Amino acid sequence: MRDSVRNFxxxxxxxxxxxxxxxxxxxxRAVQPILWIVIFGPVMSGIRAIPTGNIPYxxxxxxxxxxxxxxxxxxxxxxxxxxxxxxxxxxxxxxTPASRYATVIGRSMASGIRAIxxxxxxIPVALIMSVKFIPNPAYFISAFVIIFLASGGFxxxxxxxxxxxxxxxxxxxxxxxxxxxxxxxxxxxxxxxIMPQILKDFSAFNPLxxxxxxxxGLLITGDLTNLPIDLAAIAIFDVILFILASVSFKxxxx
Amino acid sequence: METAVDVKNLVKVYNHKTRAxxxxxxxxxxxxxxxxxxPNGAGKTTLMRILTTQLRPTTGEAYVFGxxxxxxxxxxxxxxxxxxxxxxxxxxxxxxxxxxxYAKIFxxxxxxxxxxxxxxxxxxxxxxxxxxxxxxxxGGMVRRLEIACAMxxxxxxMFLDEPTIGLDPSAKKVVWETLTSFKKEYGxxxxxxxxxxxxxxxxxxxxxxxxxxKIVIQGTANELKRSVGGETISFDLxxxxxxxxxxxxxxxxxxxxxxxxxxxxxxxxxxxAETTLVEAMEILRIxxxxxxxxxxxxxxxxxxxxxxxxxxxETTGRISEVTHTRDMIRRG
Numbered sequence: 001m002r003d004s005v006r007n008f009x010x011x012x013x014x015x016x017x018x019x020x021x022x023x024x025x026x027x028x029r030a031v032q033p034i035l036w037i038v039i040f041g042p043v044m045s046g047i048r049a050i051p052t053g054n055i056p057y058x059x060x061x062x063x064x065x066x067x068x069x070x071x072x073x074x075x076x077x078x079x080x081x082x083x084x085x086x087x088x089x090x091x092x093x094x095x096t097p098a099s100r101y102a103t104v105i106g107r108s109m110a111s112g113i114r115a116i117x118x119x120x121x122x123i124p125v126a127l128i129m130s131v132k133f134i135p136n137p138a139y140f141i142s143a144f145v146i147i148f149l150a151s152g153g154f155x156x157x158x159x160x161x162x163x164x165x166x167x168x169x170x171x172x173x174x175x176x177x178x179x180x181x182x183x184x185x186x187x188x189x190x191x192x193x194i195m196p197q198i199l200k201d202f203s204a205f206n207p208l209x210x211x212x213x214x215x216x217g218l219l220i221t222g223d224l225t226n227l228p229i230d231l232a233a234i235a236i237f238d239v240i241l242f243i244l245a246s247v248s249f250k251x252x253x254x
Numbered sequence: 255m256e257t258a259v260d261v262k263n264l265v266k267v268y269n270h271k272t273r274a275x276x277x278x279x280x281x282x283x284x285x286x287x288x289x290x291x292x293p294n295g296a297g298k299t300t301l302m303r304i305l306t307t308q309l310r311p312t313t314g315e316a317y318v319f320g321x322x323x324x325x326x327x328x329x330x331x332x333x334x335x336x337x338x339x340x341x342x343x344x345x346x347x348x349x350x351x352x353x354x355x356y357a358k359i360f361x362x363x364x365x366x367x368x369x370x371x372x373x374x375x376x377x378x379x380x381x382x383x384x385x386x387x388x389x390x391x392x393g394g395m396v397r398r399l400e401i402a403c404a405m406x407x408x409x410x411x412m413f414l415d416e417p418t419i420g421l422d423p424s425a426k427k428v429v430w431e432t433l434t435s436f437k438k439e440y441g442x443x444x445x446x447x448x449x450x451x452x453x454x455x456x457x458x459x460x461x462x463x464x465x466x467x468k469i470v471i472q473g474t475a476n477e478l479k480r481s482v483g484g485e486t487i488s489f490d491l492x493x494x495x496x497x498x499x500x501x502x503x504x505x506x507x508x509x510x511x512x513x514x515x516x517x518x519x520x521x522x523x524x525x526x527a528e529t530t531l532v533e534a535m536e537i538l539r540i541x542x543x544x545x546x547x548x549x550x551x552x553x554x555x556x557x558x559x560x561x562x563x564x565x566x567x568e569t570t571g572r573i574s575e576v577t578h579t580r581d582m583i584r585r586g
Binding site (some may be wrong): 003006007011015017018022086087088091093095096097 | 303306307308334335336337338341343344345347351355356359360361389403
């Protein structure tokens with residue numbers, strides 16, 4: 001158990017060290033959410049077609065596109081797991097004293113570090129676009145903790161998918177196929193209320209919706225009534241995915 | 255002597271059809287260097303992956319220092335270190351950081367960490383590039399870093415899958431000299447797979463040849479070579495023939511297995527060419543047989559391999575293939 005906890009923190013440290021040497025990926029990945037905030041948001045708010053309550057449309061979508069980009073990042077983090085299988089890193093990690101479950105969960109959670117840094121790049125751009133955040137550091141920190149926790153689950157999705165996809169090329173395709181439905185069938189760009197019933201039902205099972213809802217509450221609206229449900233949903237999502245990823249991990253190494 | 259590895263009738267079948275290991279029996283004492291030689295697909299890597307608890311055997315049992323690799327994997331992993339054939343370091347951090355991450359994973363106490371890492375880097379000749387990103391390392395430097403990593407903890411047994419593949423001769427020598435002194439100093443058992451006959455010959459105490467999932471022969475390098483047939487001494491008789499009495503005399507010498515003669519050549523097959531040579535020379539001198547030249551031919555591990563695995567071990571193509579793959583991975 002102690003080995004496993006230690007392994008978890010070492011994986012986080014590894015990610016920090018990687019980022020210290022090279023953050024190019026994060027800068028390029030920030031382009032997409034920045035485009036949503038700088039172009040899509042202002043253009044759409046001009047037509048006032050989407051009911052977002054009292055808050056401006058750009059403010060409304062900022063948490064959504066931020067979470068979309070961190071989710072993207074985490075899903076593609078699975079690519080790195082595939083890469084590590086092709087190389088010997090995964091084999092060597094499996095021969096260390098930590099359990100293989102700790103390795104899976106540790107590697108997944110480490111993607112959360114990247115997600116946090118991604119957020120830190122996007123937020124200043126949102127500030128420049130005069131998005132109004134709730135001026136409460138505790139809320140701000142909580143939002144990032146939630147992003148971190150949810151990231152592990154999304155990375156685990158990619159580990160699960162990677163265990164079925166034996167080549168990188170196939171995985172690139174499946175990555176897109178997972179992320180876009182999650183994004184469009186969520187409350188990231190529009191409130192769930194205006195969706196057709198079938199999408200509303202889907203959204204109830206969409207982890208992305210819960211994450212966006214929690215982060216939007218903490219950063220933009222200050223409405224925390226759904227927060228306990230969101231947190232519970234994220235926790236359940238993480239646990240289920242960690243279990244599935246750990247079980248399917250066997251396929252990756254054989 | 256403690257038993258380091260004990261394998262009993264080990265079978266591994268992949269996907270219900272590919273029989274990678276077909277009844278392996280192997281027993282190794284601790285503190286030795288053991289080389290497993292075999293052609294591609296013979297099962298070398300599979301055996302190593304089972305012993306390092308990555309794969310479960312289909313049937314049969316394997317023990318490392320008395321611990322069952324299947325049921326007591328966690329305990330086994332505390333005793334071993336492992337260098338896979340493929341590249342196993344992170345290229346986007348420095349060499350020092352790679353070792354630091356592994357030192358932490360292995361739970362080396364913080365006050366010892368720096369010293370241990372510096373020592374490993376130094377013994378592998380990497381101190382100069384410790385803080386350079388691994389991306390910028392040559393293939394040989396990467397391999398040395400991987401071995402340094404396996405030396406961080408003082409394992410009871412080290413598993414090395416093709417440890418020196420793609421290294422130039424001088425780097426190879428450095429690696430083996432370090433491994434040999436490491437083995438001596440800490441009593442570490444070294445278990446390695448290799449394609450290099452010379453490496454198995456020079457640096458191992460015991461060799462096994464594996465082919466089609468079975469161990470076809472095992473023993474020390476000398477035992478294996480002797481098993482192929484003796485060493486041959488050839489005398490060029492400069493056109494003089496020798497009579498049957500002389501042949502009988504030579505046949506009577508200790509270590510001599512067989513003698514063949516014709517008008518131009520005398521061939522003696524012996525278990526120990528050097529001593530037989532002295533004795534045979536003496537007989538020929540007494541009988542006044544003039545000699546033009548003498549040559550000794552000893553069987554090599556290559557001959558051993560040819561006899562038991564039925565083919566020569568093709569190394570060149572295979573090595574360039576692995577090096578190429580490693581390079582591709584390194585460049586990302």
